[in-house]
Amino acid sequence: MTPRVLVIQHEDKAPPGLLLPWVERAGLTCDLLPAHEGYAVPADLGDHAALVVLGGSMDAWDDAAYRWLLPTRALIAGTVAAGRPFLGVCLGHQLAALALGGEVGRLPQGQTVGLRAWVPTSEGLADPLTRALSPGTEVLHWNSDTVTALPPGATLLASAGDGSVQAARLGPLAWGVQFHPEVDAGLVAGWTTGRPTDAEVGALQALRERQHELHPAWEQLVRRFVALAAAHPG
Template identity: 45%
Template structure:
C-alpha cells in the first residue's frame, strides 16, 4: 500500500437495510471503504452495494437497477490492468453511468479512472505526493453545481496521492482547484463528479496511511506526521463540509432514481 496513486479509507457503512435506491460501490482494496461518504448516504436512506474487487468479487456487466455508482481509491494506477484486472470493467461502468446520466462519484483513484475512461489523462506528479489537509479554491462553475456548490472558499480537503489528472475529458467542467494540483474536482455532463481528494476520511484513517507509507513519503521529502497533524486539526471542518457534499450527491441519486422509477 503506497501513496502513489491515492486511496479511499475507512470501512464506513456496510450495505443498508432493504429499501431506498441502491448505489454500486467499487472498492479496490482492504482499507478502501466509503467512510464518511457511505455513512451519510446510508443515513439518507440509500443502500450501498459494495463490490470488493481485490477479493475477486465480480463486477456486474452493467449497472442494472443501480441508482448510482461510486468508484473509490486505491494504490494501483488507473491504467494498471495487470495488477487490477477488474479495471476495464470499472471503466465500462463509468462510461455507462455517464451515457445514461446515472449519478457517478469518483474519489481520488476513482476520479482518475473517470478522467481516463472518458478520454482525459493521468500522470505521476513531478512535485511528489500531495498529502495532508489542503485548502481548495472554487472555480466559476462551482456556484451553480448541485453537489459542490456549497463548498466554501478555502475549505480543507484530505489529499493522499502521487498521480493526478493532467488533462480533463472533453466537455468536463472544472469546479475546484488547489495551489499544487489544478483539477481537484470536475463534473462531466449533469450527473458525474470526480474529485482528486478524499471526502470520506479523517485523521484516524490518515494516520494508518502514514504508518504504511511513511518510508516512501520521507524519501520523497514529505513528513507524514505533519500531514496527519494537519488533518487532525481540520477534522471538524472536514466532516461538516464533506458530509454535506455527500448528502448533496445522495439527493441527486434520489431525485434521479425517483424520475427513473428505480
C-alpha cells in the same frame, strides 16, 4: 424499497469510511463491492440509483496488475453515458477521466499530501454538487497521480494550489474529486507505511486535530450527491 448506491472498493486500506453512514443518514443505502477480492464488476448499474468509485494506491492505467480496473472504467463510462449519477474519489476520479477520453499521469512535483483549500472555479461555485462546499474549506489530498487532461466535454470545477485538477464535472450527473471527503484520522493512519514522511505525519496530525470541524462540510458534499442521486435514480 430504499434506493441503493453501488460502491466499488479497490483495496483493504481504502474502505468507504464515513461515506457509508453519511449516505445512509441521507436516506440511501450502500452495496459495497470489494473488487480486489475477486468480486466481478457488473456491466451496468442495474437497479442501483448511483455509482461511487473509491480511491486506491494503484495507478489508474495498471490493468495488468489489477484486472478489475478495465471493467470498472467500462462501468463508469456506461453509467455516465446513460446520464446516471456517478462520483469518483481520487483513483475513482482518475479512472473516470481515462474511461471518458481524458489523461492521467504523475504529479510533476511528486506526491501531494495534506489538507488543501477548496478553490472552486466560477462553474464550481454554481455546480449542483460542489456548491455544497464553501470556498476555502480544507479537503484532504493524498495522491501521486493526477488528471492531466480532462475528457472532452468535462468542466473544471476546482484547481488545487499546484494547478492540478481538484474536481470536475464529467457529465450532467457525474463528478470526480481528487480529494478524500470520506476519511477520518483512523482510516488515513493506514496509508502510512514504513517510516512516514514529514508531510504524512503532519497531515495525519492536522486531521486528528481538526476532523471535528472538517467532517460537517465534507458530509454536506456527500449528502448533496445523495440528494441528486435520489432525484435522478435512472
